[in-house]
Amino acid sequence: MLSDRPYMRDDYPRNRTTVLTWLISAIVAMFVLQHLLWRLFNADTLLDQLLGLSVANLKAGRIWTLVTYSFLHSKANFLHIIANLLGLYFVGRVLLPVLGSRRFLGLYAAAVGLGGALWLGTHWSAGTGTLIGASAGVLGLFMLFACLNPNQPMTFLLFFIVPVTLRPKYVAAGLLAFELLGFGFYEVMGAVSPFGAPLAHSAHLGGMLAGWVFFRTFHASRGWFRPSRPDVELPRWMQKTPKAAPPPVYQVDVTKREDLRAEVDRILDKINSHGFGALTEEEKRLLDEARDLLSRR
Incomplete structure (x- = not known):
């Protein structure tokens, strides 16, 4: 029907x-x-x-x-x-x-x-x-x-x-x-x-x-008595740019094979996505130590 x-x-x-x-x-x-x-x-x-x-x-x-x-x-x-x-x-x-x-x-x-x-x-x-x-x-x-x-x-x-x-x-x-x-x-x-x-x-x-x-x-997100954002702002070259936070410092236990392999895999994925220049000094050092350690074994 x-x-x-x-x-x-x-x-x-x-x-x-x-x-x-x-x-x-x-x-x-x-x-x-x-x-x-x-x-x-x-x-x-x-x-x-x-x-x-x-x-x-x-x-x-x-x-x-x-x-x-x-x-x-x-x-x-x-x-x-x-x-x-x-x-x-x-x-x-x-x-x-x-x-x-x-x-x-x-x-x-x-x-x-x-x-x-x-x-x-x-x-x-x-x-x-x-x-x-x-x-x-x-x-x-x-x-x-x-x-x-x-x-x-x-x-x-x-x-x-x-x-x-x-x-x-x-x-x-x-x-x-x-x-x-x-x-x-x-x-x-x-x-x-x-x-x-x-x-x-x-x-x-x-x-x-x-x-x-x-x-x-x-509708006002800043409440009743908080000053709203001014319509006139300073040029960017006069504004203070906040300092970037330093990268976190971490230590990887290279004596454990599982932890070392996981960290190397993460670094290799980072190289594949962003290139070798995106690695930090700590990551480069860790990659060299892992290569030396695996070559001795």
Whole structure:
């Protein structure tokens, strides 16, 4: 029968839907639901009240909002969700085979949670505003990517037209400087951001911190406080070359015929493999003594 033939059987393992696909699908589904509630029922703030992160929600006991806020995005700015989805896809498809599903999802949740915690600490006294968006999780994943591949070239389309190639370590350093300046000069001071809508710099910094801590904990081989290998090294002619260890000194009991024959066989094998010039002075002396001893016998 056809079912008896191996190439006709349907028992081969099938590809499963990855956690990255589920994550992107959940974000898109929540964005569609936001618009449906807004357009059809005029309930544009319903999901923000249930899933968005705010001081009032946390005081009301809605602990889940520390994570669920990352599934909501601005309905008035499509660039908000498009930028997060593109970053999540391109960085996630590189990190997912390295981390695995559990660690990938754990890092995303940790970056989102730490970003939300820092945002709450920054805005706790004011008690106003609602945090939404997956930027903290995306930046946490990108920080880990930059730590794992600091010099791998990355090509961006500036304004979707001009290709620009940069190294991840420089992009991460630029993002870190931008978020620190925005956090210190605008978010903490309560000033109006020059980029229009207020940016959650504190949440972004929390996500990047989570990615760096994850790298130092699970991937850095030198531990937390040991200095890593410097990027700039001295030329070879300026470096001290370690002295080669002297060859081991050993003595062979030539009075026993079995030991002598075994040692001669080893020396002959060495000559056959590396040539007579590879022998040490001790091996040459032993070979001469063995030849004299065997000739007398």
